[in-house]
Amino acid sequence: MASKSVHADITLLLDMEGVIREATLSPTMAAESVDGWLGRRWSDIAGAEGGDKVRRMVEDARRSGISAFRQINQPFPSGVEIPIEFTTMLLGDRTGMIAVGKNMQAVTELHSRLIAAQQAMERDYWRLRELETRYRLVFDAAADAVMIVSAGDMRIVEANRAAVNAISRVERGNDDLAGRDFLAEVAAADRDAVRDMLAQVRQRGTALSVLVHLGRYDRAWMLRGSLMSSERRQVFLLHFTPVTTTPAIDDVDDDAVLRGLIDRIPDGFVALDSEGVVRHANQAFLDLVQIGSKPAAVGRSLGVWMGRPGADLSSLLTLLRRYKTVRLFQTTIRGELGTETEVEVSAVDGEDDQYIGVLMRNVARRLDAADDHDALRQALGPISKQLGRSSLRKLVKNAVSIVEQHYVKEALLRSKGNRTATAELLGLSRQSLYAKLNCYGFDDKGVVASAADGAEGASDDAED
Incomplete structure (x- = not known):
């Protein structure tokens, strides 16, 4: 002791x-x-x-x-x-x-310091993740073409969407440039100039921009570069600025006005190349496919979002090649976040056969409203025949009963027979819903089953 x-x-x-x-x-x-x-x-x-x-x-x-x-x-x-x-x-x-x-005061203080250090490390980690996310968003959404190229073997490490479009070697389902030889994407006549410029960047940290031609269309770009150090190697950050001829002032104004009008159209609009790849898109189309920026959509095949992947786009392109214009083409647009929207497509093939204009109108609400209106109008049809045979009070009572039955049945169908969800849709308590189901002789499972049988029968009739 x-x-x-x-x-x-x-x-x-x-x-x-x-x-x-x-x-x-x-x-x-x-x-x-x-x-x-x-x-x-x-x-x-x-x-x-x-x-x-x-x-x-x-x-x-x-x-x-x-x-x-x-x-x-x-x-x-x-x-x-x-x-x-x-x-x-x-x-x-x-x-x-x-x-x-x-x-245990010293141990407690040490434990508190350890917890504080762990919390600080966690905060630093999430700050790093936030910076990385911001970098990724800015990098991908940038309108200018930007590439990161390994200084050792000149392989492309990373490229944003605008750079992918600059190379113009977009294949469906394969638009990743990572791992490719950067110099192989440059026109042969410009490769020596690019090598000299990058050598000066390596030695001095900076160099004058050079004119290069990229991709299968030999588009002209001004290239400038800088040297950066990553974790295990040095990389070049390459920035491409397009070289374009300066149009007349009137043309600039007209193009800006027309582009602004297209961007403000409430229906989705995209300009495609002959293979169905998006070259321009307005804001309404970006909302349909649930993408935040135009560069993230440009360069991707429209078939990624249309109906059956590839099938609906192939049908649309076939019709355009044959008739040059297409109207009332029904399909579905699937958004990046999982939504599906019924759309009506109108399209026209350009005179030079290089670009296709496609207009998409959201008709989901119109179709739902039309079906609902037709069903309710059909249910109220017999009431008009009672005019002169029944009092106004009885006509109104019968009409209210038919409308009430219609919307109770519609709520059951939308909730797939779930009585709690049905009561919430109708703004009723469950007891009030049970009373109305008993009053009208509705069986929630029977209503859903009969609707499913009706849908199958309609599908069979369509196939016949």
């Missing part, structure tokens, strides 16, 4: 009732005075939370001779609270107990 008390920061001698008879502090805690503890129960001076732990330690020592280690925040007469880990042991002659405590 004596050896343990030497290494302890606080030692309490207790009687069998847990009353403190003697208290000893180590030199490291000599600044505290505990004379006021003598004659008091240990549980009474251990604080509100520590008192229960103290009682359990005393009880454990009485029963088994020694208690488990428990940490409490021990209040001292000076007003400070120090975290101390105690264990309680029964004396050999069972005349009392001894409680030995170790000051």
Whole structure:
């Protein structure tokens, strides 16, 4: 016991009732005075939370001779609270107990610092993730063509959508330039100039821009580059600016006005090349396919979003080659976030056979409203025949009953027979819904099943 008390920061001698008879502090805690503890129960001076732990330690020592280690925040007469880990042991002659405590303040502070460091690391991690996300969004949405090329082997590490379009080697389902030899994408006559420019960038950090021609159409671009260091290698950041002839002022104004009008059309509009790849899109089309920026849509096949992947686009292109114009072409547009929208397509093939204009109108609401209106009008048809045979009050009552039955059935169909969802759609309590179902003799499962049978029959008739 004596050896343990030497290494302890606080030692309490207790009687069998847990009353403190003697208290000893180590030199490291000599600044505290505990004379006021003598004659008091240990549980009474251990604080509100520590008192229960103290009682359990005393009880454990009485029963088994020694208690488990428990940490409490021990209040001292000076007003400070120090975290101390105690264990309680029964004396050999069972005349009392001894409680030995170790000051855990340093450990607690170290643990707090560890938690704070972990939280700081987590915050730094999420800041890094946020910066990476912002970089990715800016990189992909940038209208200018940007590439990252390995300085060692001149392989393309990364390219944004505008750079992919600049290369103009977009294949359906394969528009990734990563891993390709950058110099192979440059016209042969310009490769030496590009090598010289990149050599100057490597030596001096900067160089004058050079004129290059890229892709199968040999489009002209001004190329400038800079050298960056990544984790394991150096890379070139290449920026391409298109070289275009300056049109007349009137042409600039007219083109800007026309482009602005197209962008503000409430229906989706896209300009495609002869293979069905998007070259221009307005905001309404971006909303249909649930994409935030034009560069993210340009260069991708329209068939990615239309009806059956590839099939509906092939049908549309075949009709355009044959008739040059297409009207009232029905299909479905699938958005990037999973929505499906019924659309009506009108399209025209350009005079040079290079571009195709496609206009898409959302008809989902119109079709739903028309079907609903026709069904309700058909249900109300017999009421008009009762004019002159029944009083106005009875006609109105019958009409209200038919309208009510129609919308109860419609709500059952939309909720697929779920009565709770049906009641929410109608703004009724479940008891009121049950009353109306009983009144009109509706069976929710029967309504859904009959609607499904009707849909299958309509599909069979269409196939016949």
